[in-house]
Amino acid sequence: MTKTVTDVVCPFCGTLCDDLEVAVTDDGKQILDVYNACAIGAEKFLHSQAKDRITRPRFQQPDGTWKETSYDEAADYTAKMLAGAKKPLMYGWSSTNCEAQSMGHEIAEMCGACVDNTAAVCHGTTLIAVQDIGLPTCTLGEVKNRADTIIFWGCNPCHAHPRHMSRYSIFPRGFFTGKGHKSRKLVVVDPRVTDTAKMADIHLQVTQGQDYELLNAFRVAFKGEWLPDVVAGIPKEKIIEAANIMKAGRFGIIFFGMGVTQSLGKNHNIDEAIAVTKDLNEYTKFSIMPMRGHYNVTGSGEVLAWQFGYPYSVDLTRGFPRYNPGDTSSIDLLTRGEIDAAFVIGSDPGAHFPISAVKKIAQVNSVCIDPHITPTSGVSKLHVPVAFVGVETGGNAYRMDNVPIDCRKVVEPPEGMLTDEEFLTMVRDRVKKLKGVA
Amino acid sequence: MAEYIIKNGFVFDPVQGIKGDKSDVAIKDGKIVSDVSKSAKVIDAAGKTVMAGAVEIHAHIAGPKVNLGRIYRPEDKLFTCTATKGIERTGSGNSIPSTFKTGYEYAKMGYTTAMEAAMPPMFSRHVHEEIRDTPIIDEGAFPVFGNNWFVMEYLKNNEVENTAAYIAWLLRATKGYAVKVVNPGGTEAWGWGLNCLSIHDPVPYFDITPAEIVKGLIEANEYLGLPHSMHIHPNNLGNPGCYQTTLDTLNLADGYKAKNKFGREQVMHITHMQFHSYGGENWGNFESKATEIMNFVNSHKNLTMDTGNVTLDETTTMTADGPFEHHLTGLNHLKWANCDVELETAAGVVPYIYSPDIKVCAIQWSIGLELALLAKDPMRCFITTDHPNAGPFTRYPRVFKWLMSEKARNERLNTFKNADKVIAASTLGSIDREITLYELAQMTRAGPAKSLGLANICGGLKPGMDADVAVYDFNPDKPLADPEMIETAFSRAAFVFKSGVQVVTHGDIVNTGHKRTLWVDAKVKDNPQVMRDIKEKFLKYYSMTQANYEALGHHFVPNPFALEVDATQA
């Protein structure tokens, strides 16, 4: 016999689909099948079922082999490492729930640590831009119900956010968009001919690294000012045509991704894209939204902000929060040699940071909390496997449009395994003792 | 639980009519009692002022737009964050404090209850996570209804009972406290970049007007008999000449009588009236219409209001009035954030500097004070700054100073850069009234508590009420040497008790108490049609499932306190 868990939330990408159905065995121990998810989402659930999963913490030995240990000893080591360091970095947080993030922040505050999330390598530049000029945005249901002009800029949802287009942006029939994709115009801006670009009504093949110029050209075009014949590889006529499409719609939105947040111009690209959006509100209704990657990177930013005031790269070394990417951001901290201990949770900097930064993690005392074996766990002194959030435990997460959705527990974790929050609570209690906090 | 006796203070309690008599306040098991045992801990309040814990009726302190403000204003925190200290977590933010700082600052000023004034229902989990992380104070949150598709569709057909059933469902789903209305219809129009600037502007596609939404929500609110009344931010906020729209809105309450078991008498609460009391046709001849507004409010007992005092600070404006914030960014060119929320509402955020050197800002400052000083019934006019819109709530003690000391406010008024023009634009300079401590207790304690339907719980010192008590280093018997003493005393209370727990001693946090989340559990007759409508809207138009929308578990609201309402016989 099997039972089906409904309204399951997918803990993979920032689309945070919440309509999954998961068939589990009657004893609630095993996942049999996953419905409604895309392939990568389903894989996340099924992966948790791997038979060879690591279920206990392990220390890396000098010879590179691993020795199993208890959660108690792992918590001792972690607490001592964090409490003893002058400037520990606590990085990741994007693939865990808000409850674990909150517990981690308490530890960070007591230890005088730097806390950072994966925005550091994806949409941190977006956050900087938002701080510079604001953000006219909306929830994804607004897009579904109203949007007739969709722009994908430097992102490829077909691959990175597979159900985005069917749930929210291109295909759904909403209140004012009864004809579904027939009621929408799609513009794609990307130097590459991606699968998303192939679906576009207009594909602007911008010269790599010149998004800022192209965005500026749109603003110039809106105002009817003089333009050079070609900007960023796009003829003036095509720019004006696209500008007119944007102005003519009733409700438009720009979705953008790492193709524009991490290419030359970085935060300024987004700054100018937001300015484009703001300008368009003089003619019609327009919004803009970052395609956030990890399912709860947005939540990490939210919790950091309401507790400390900043959405990422928060330096608590002096007992109060400070923030300035370039100084307090993880890659800078690592490559500049600013930190003396590394704690990683819910992300894999080993795979996404530059080599020089990863080497630093390998040099200092380091702990990696992750259900999987990852490049980061491979360079860490201690690897603490934990239950999968959104599969084996619930907890709150924030979708790319900041909508909070409480994840669901679908199955039991393997016998004796702890969740992120449980393990962090053990660490918190130990740090309290070490620091003499009542 | 500990017993306390606060001895020999000058007690001001409008609930019992005590006007500064020297007397004792006894606390036992979290409540005010008439007597305690000999072992009760004595708090010496001789020479000090004793009041109930203050009640904040309208502030933006938790939720998505507040946090967007935090996220996008690092400069609001630069050099002013406070380090971890004892049991106090680190604090950050001037106009938009972190959750920790919000709780501590309110408590240190003697506030023990606060209402988050605009909760986008779809984001209720976020609002509650922040409330959970705001220490000490009891909090409730008002979900917004004035641009909600269900409400507009039901009220278009005059379906008050269905509207009420939907309100009851939403209050339960979001653990909400009251029916909030922001720019009725105008925010839905903003979905298309439009607005409703008068109460008769039709809402695009919904075939209804703001006036009809407002009247319908009053009726639904009274049908349910909720603790608080419909709480409104009217149309046309912040524009020269907007007072006419405000009077039109106030008139909509005409003929309605409050129906509830909580002792509430009003059917409409108008918030941040300062932003709605403007005359003139443009910023050049901008002037106060506080007299016209207060004449109306004074003569209509079924209204309550709060002021929205401008504090002359750099701050962050934030409101569910999306089109207004877009308008504002066009005026000051500062960064603009906006978020439209499917089927429900929107919100905008723009930083703002109320400069004493700018005539309009100084007139706005005058209007806020004028409103409070022209109020005939302090039990119906409450002091707010619409935090952080007209200024941060941490400036309340300064506002009290201006209200309580003619000298202090005239000093400010007469030294504005454009003093002559500012003075000419309102009647403030000719008002000599000074708010008394008793009136202050009415405007910040008993009044807002009654308006919120909490009259039996907080805002007073009557035995049986929650032991929320604030003791200030302020001796009303001594002549006031310097008005600054008012600001100093009310900035940092000597002692504060929250539900009988001593949380503040000499301005320091000594205990984080056990804060509660206040919400309203309204029971209505089974209403299959509304339940069907809800199901259908989730299937077709929402971007999340109904089950996930309704999921708001214990980890969001660890210490709930439900006010129960039974409308099944209505």
Place this chain on the structure above:
Amino acid sequence: METVTITMKNPPVLYLEAEHVCPDEFAGKTAAQIAELHVYEGNTKSTLGKYFEVSGNAGATAAETKIVVKGDVKRVKYLGMKMSAGEVVVEGSTDLYAGAWMSGGKMTVKGDIQAFAATGMKGGELIIEGNAGNYLGAAYRGDWRGMSGGKILVKGNAGSDVGMYMTGGEMVINGDVDVHLATHAEGGKIIVKGNAPSKVAGQMVEGDIIIFGTIDVMMPGFKYVDDVDLEIEGTTAKFAHYIGDTGERHKKRKGQMVYGNLYQKI
């Protein structure tokens, strides 16, 4: 003017935060008192004297105090931060936030400086004899009020994001700058003797930018107006005059639209 010399003796293992190395903080203090001022290495608070040898007493006021910083301070942040008067001379290179939020006095760095120097500068003079990093004279994150007064001279090159949100004051860079010069500027003047690769003066509202060298890619929002003769720091030459950013909002003054000016030497 009294001179206090601080010499690095025990370099930090990590980085040192030394915002008290500033004439305003030293003023009125003896060498011994100065050695007691706080510094931070990560979360660990200690004293200036633990890292530096301090000699000489400060003057009575900031204006009468000169600080000379010797030894390797490449891992020291915040030197001269918030100084309002007096003088700071760093004999070598230093790290982030040199002269940040300074409002007066004079700071000279003989070597290189890293990012965020002169953040939100209001007045005074900052001279960098080597190279400057990113965000020189820029606004702090989120602030729309960047450098509003004072003078900066960089003898070498400067990084990206120089003069972001600048509203006043003057900057001269003898070498090259990286991308995003004077983004969002709303006043002030920047002279670059070398080259600026691209994204020059994007979203500029007002102010003057003078480039002697090349610009690889001009912003589309800059429109050629005419050629003008300008005398810049003693050199007279012909410059192509562009106005912009035409995509950005602009004020009107006396009925005339006010643009940012970009001059490039022909």
